[in-house]
Amino acid sequence: MSALVLILRREMRLALRQIGDSAIIVLFFVLAAVLFPFGVGPEPNMLARMAPGVVWVTALLAAMLSFERLFTPDFEDGSLEQLALGPAPLEMVALAKAAAHWLTTGLPLMIAAPLIAVLYRLPDSGYGALMTTMALGTPTISLIGTVGAALTLGSRRGGVLLSLLVIPLIVPVLIFGTAAIDAAIGGFPVRQHLMLMGGFLLGALVLTPLATAAALRQALE
Template sequence: MTAMKAFWRTVGRDLQLALRQGMDSFTAVVFFVLAVVLFPFGVGPEPAVLARIAPGVIWVAALLASMLSLERLFQLDYEDGSLELLALAPLPLEAAVGAKITAHWLTTGLPLIVAAPVLAVLLQMDAAGFVALVAALALGTPLLSLIGAIGAALVLGARRGGVLLSLLVLPLYIPVLIFGVAAVDAAVFGFAVRPHLMVLSGLLLAALVLVPWVTAAALRQALE
């Protein structure tokens, strides 16, 4: 019971920090919108072309936007000593990691899900794919935060960690990208969406179980 309370307090503290730092937490969604908006300029305003590439463009932009904010997930806490105090709190470090990932998803993943349908309209995506897009993002963005957390913990203390982080994390994002785009494409072309969403759910469940342990181990290593 107390562990649950401590978990939500840690989530609350990270949300409070994100809100106080204002623009910082909105960088991800602003980047997401800008990156997608650039595509009609790049490939031309042809509706058929835009509609065809819309799912892929939205997903790739979501991947990059989510990664943009990952570096700060543990870095600031590591530099100012807060991470040591979290590691010494009665709450298990695994739970504290879970709390930080939850807060990261609430401040970066959730705004992406809200912004995505608007961008889909902008790219003239077939309306049949909207529900699948939101469903796939709802399963996929937590997965991005979870997988990214491992990378963010592993690069702690490394110089130029941001570049290293993208090298580590982007290859691991590929399955999320494949099944996320496939779900939307399936909906647009009238195939079954369910199998793709089931795969994403499976990946999400596996990550929920494994990631806190792996990340906590990496953090302990960084604190040694």
């Protein structure tokens, strides 16, 4: 456990040094969301109807941009190899990387989400569900994206390829994330959607570090 904290602390130190990267991701999130009204027109009812989907889809796309550089710097300067040879199991390293990614990207996206919801006039009853689904969904995205980043490590066309691999795998999060917000707005029970999202998060928490570690191992071979 202490290894996890140590790696996490290192990751956070590195990430905070490049805080601009997180800011750019959030900026992209807001900018992409702002584009929709220009495309479909500013009709308030339609925008309110679209709000949950737009927030979730744009958050997902913004997160995709952030995965490419997750392992590359460590891979290039050899510190990934050192981490692999170190006492901590590679699974732990993978988990710490995902946690750091969530803290530097998922959390800022989550904080920016209500802002976009306001611009889209999301009904008041939807905000609770929006924040809860974001809290459950963004860590899942971080975990699955970490696998994608490890799989494409050192490939040509890394970023686009990564999106091609990760987006199909994230569809369930998107479906239940927006369904929960829609249910909350419509006055239906939200619980089962949230339970499922929690289930995805737990499943990803257990399985993705294994997959990431396997992918890293064969990248270092």
